[in-house]
Amino acid sequence: MPADSKREVGRRIATIRHARRMTQTDLARTAYLSLATIKAIERGARAPSDGSLESIAAALGVDPGRLITGDTITLSRIRMAMPAISASIAAYDIPMSPPRRTLSELHAAADEAVNWRLAAQYTRIAKHAPTLLDDALRSLHHTTGPDQRHAARLLVGIARAADAVAYKYGHHDLSARLIELMRWAARHAEDPLVDASTAYVRTETFFAAHAYAPGLLALEQAIDASSSPTGPEGQAVLGALHMRAAVIAGRAQDADAADTHLTEARRLGDAVPEDEYHGTAFGPDSVRIHEVSVAVSLGSDHVGRALDVASEWTPPGDLPAERQSSFWIELARAQLWAGLTDDAWESLQVARLVAPQHTRGHPWARETAATLRRLRRADAEELTAFAEWIGAV
Secondary structure, three states, X not given: OOOOOHHHHHHHHXXXXXXXXXOHHHHHHHHOOOHHHHHHHHOOOOOOOHHHHHHHHHHHOOOHHHOOOOOOOOHHHHHHHHHHHHHHOOOOOOOOOOOOOOHHHHHHHHHHHHHHHHOOOHHHHHHHHHHHHHHHHHXXXXXXXXXXXXXXXXXXXXXXXXXXXXXXXXXXXXXXXHHHHHHHHHHHHOOHHHHHHHHHHHHHHHHHHOOHHHHHHHHHHHHHHOOOOOHHHHHHHHHHHHHHHHHHHHHOOOHHHHHHHHHHHHHHHXXXXXXEEOOOEEOHHHHHHHHHHHHHHHOHHHHHHHHHHXXXXXXXXXXXXXXXXXXXXXXXXXXXXOOOHHHHHHHHHHHHHXXXXXXXXXXXXXXXXXXXXXXXXXXXXXXXXXXXXXXXX
């Protein structure tokens, strides 16, 4: 059992259960546990085993990391999964045995993995990614024509989910290999939208290497290749590329390029609904979040831009949890630079509530927590606990 008290874990479970409008009987039935076990866990009389915790989390539709704050479930299991993910893609270009799932079964599993990524449920991705990647590769190698193109698109989505875990938990070499797998699979998909989505993700390799100018060039080449999109899906993909280009331009300290790409992203964002999705959520709300990200990327001199956005708008609850969490983490950084330490601390707590695993793996959240701990005296005990949880001490 992690460092949380049994009572704290039980309280979190009960709170989320109430939010889902589930009774204890509903939860017990869905989690395949006895009603007496659920009651004992919620009142803090019993600590859930790892297996019980996973069952309860699955029944509530959250990651186990939402229920606990310790290392046992999240970090250790993700670390253990990395070699298996690496092995599953080692021979990606060599045909292996026939697939074990039909394409429709693989499609359903791939959709589930994408939903886990959007909800920042990384332990679930890590657990299932090796098998999913293996099945998708088998399907691609043992199909032809439209079925092969379909399998290639599914492989791109699954590899991206696995990459989200590898990149966010610092396994950048594996992340780069997964991105190369995506680029290879995209050629088999023969779909310009898949190519553009893959170019969006490839930017991670430039972020990891701090190679911001080449990364901006690569994105601008992808934007040129995606010119004149037709329909909301194409506009959303192009808009997402502009959002990403604005952020990496900010990291490169190229304010003019950042503003140019943000302007294009706003224009395209106004033309599509917020729930338009093709690998990356895009719409007016997503653009606003990236405005904050660009301001923070440009540095402390631009902090006012981030605070202006936050003064009149916060992310709606139906946006992907990972994207909401990013907003609060980046806003916390801006608030810290502006001397608003109480506000920065509150923003970090919101980020953790929305997507604990994403927050814990974000270097800016870690840096902000460490700085706040040095500066603050109020709430010292709670802040220290947070800093220990995120690895800032």
